[in-house]
Amino acid sequence: MKSVLQLIGSFHQGGSERQSVQLTRLLHEDGSVNVFAATLNKEGVLLPEIEKLGLAQIPEFKLTSFYDANFLKQIRLCAKYIKSNRIEIVHSHDFYTNIFGICAASLANVKVKITSKRETGGMRSRLQKIIEKQAFRSSNAIVANSEAVKKYLISENVSASKINVIYNGLDLERLKPQTTDRKQICKELNLPPGENLKFITLVANLRHTVKNQPMLLRTAQKVIEKFPNAHFVLAGEGELREGLENLAKELKVEKNVHFIGRCTKIPELLFVSYTCVLTSFNEGFSNSILEYMSAAKPVVATNVGGASEAIIENETGFLVESDDDAKMAEKLIFLLESEEKTAEFGSFARQIAEEKFSLKSQLDKTLELYRL
Numbered sequence: 461m462k463s464v465l466q467l468i469g470s471f472h473q474g475g476s477e478r479q480s481v482q483l484t485r486l487l488h489e490d491g492s493v494n495v496f497a498a499t500l501n502k503e504g505v506l507l508p509e510i511e512k513l514g515l516a517q518i519p520e521f522k523l524t525s526f527y528d529a530n531f532l533k534q535i536r537l538c539a540k541y542i543k544s545n546r547i548e549i550v551h552s553h554d555f556y557t558n559i560f561g562i563c564a565a566s567l568a569n570v571k572v573k574i575t576s577k578r579e580t581g582g583m584r585s586r587l588q589k590i591i592e593k594q595a596f597r598s599s600n601a602i603v604a605n606s607e608a609v610k611k612y613l614i615s616e617n618v619s620a621s622k623i624n625v626i627y628n629g630l631d632l633e634r635l636k637p638q639t640t641d642r643k644q645i646c647k648e649l650n651l652p653p654g655e656n657l658k659f660i661t662l663v664a665n666l667r668h669t670v671k672n673q674p675m676l677l678r679t680a681q682k683v684i685e686k687f688p689n690a691h692f693v694l695a696g697e698g699e700l701r702e703g704l705e706n707l708a709k710e711l712k713v714e715k716n717v718h719f720i721g722r723c724t725k726i727p728e729l730l731f732v733s734y735t736c737v738l739t740s741f742n743e744g745f746s747n748s749i750l751e752y753m754s755a756a757k758p759v760v761a762t763n764v765g766g767a768s769e770a771i772i773e774n775e776t777g778f779l780v781e782s783d784d785d786a787k788m789a790e791k792l793i794f795l796l797e798s799e800e801k802t803a804e805f806g807s808f809a810r811q812i813a814e815e816k817f818s819l820k821s822q823l824d825k826t827l828e829l830y831r832l
Contacts, residue, residue: 471504475747538564575599580612582742605767606745630824637727658734666698676737682789695723730755753813758805776809
């Protein structure tokens with residue numbers, strides 16, 4: 461049985477972290493490989509989820525920079541850990557673990573090194589892209605979570621033969637709401653409880669401008685003019701919040717826009733939502749879109765990254781061009797005008813999510829990759 465190390469950046473509730481923890485669990489439960497996990501930052505709400513698997517102790521290789529003595533020290537410690545546990549495959553999941561993992565695995569003479577890419581443009585500096593390309597050159601295989609990411613990598617002169625598309629898996633059991641009491645959910649999320657209110661939801665961190673939250677606020681201004689009972693929910697935390705709150709005031713939509721911070725009750729939030737959106741300038745493959753679909757909600761998203769690989773135009777939702785708030789408002793108004801059509805779109809979205817983005821598919825394709 462092969463021993464595999466899952467190198468996870470942290471256990472905070474981001475898309476890459478969630479998928480990394482989920483894959484670790486799937487591999488452990490399947491039992492086809494011997495699974496180890498390590499991290500660069502042993503913090504976050506997902507940590508208990510992986511600790512309860514009963515794996516060996518999860519070591520932390522905490523970095524302060526790629527360019528100091530501590531980086532070299534942590535590389536040596538990780539290489540020692542890899543050798544002592546006779547690990548044959550090192551699988552990293554994001555930019556930072558790609559760099560760190562390749563260095564540690566190379567020092568430990570690991571034969572199979574697998575890196576991952578979950579984003580297209582807009583997230584990395586020129587220097588970061590150069591460094592990451594070197595990691596890709598040194599790896600045996602690269603996991604892309606959409607065809608869009610694969611195309612992006614090829615456009616960046618990464619070898620196509622190394623790239624394997626494995627879609628994010630959707631844990632439908634985890635996404636079941638614990639309660640379906642609308643009043644209780646609204647109270648817990650600090651949302652107005654009115655039965656006639658229609659919540660339009662964006663789940664995205666407020667740390668990166670690439671998520672383009674201002675587009676949602678401009679969209680809200682247009683939608684609210686026609687549907688005053690439309691309320692917009694932004695679920696996510698980050699330093700952009702204050703500026704976005706100020707923009708909401710400037711646009712005079714602050715009474716209909718709710719910043720609820722980091723949300724640990726995503727299934728409940730989606731249950732009370734009418735429809736959901738994605739406004740990003742760039743994406744790899746959005747976990748949020750899959751979560752929206754799992755909750756049987758139609759999605760209106762910018763046509764970036766792998767959005768078109770999940771959303772079927774005019775059947776499960778709509779795609780609009782990046783930053784086109786007028787078109788997004790038009791599509792949301794269409795859905796607000798027809799509850800029957802909204803329910804129809806949502807039901808089909810749920811069906812697609814179940815069929816195309818299953819945990820079994822993610823596991824099977826990963827195990828196939830490990831047989832390199």
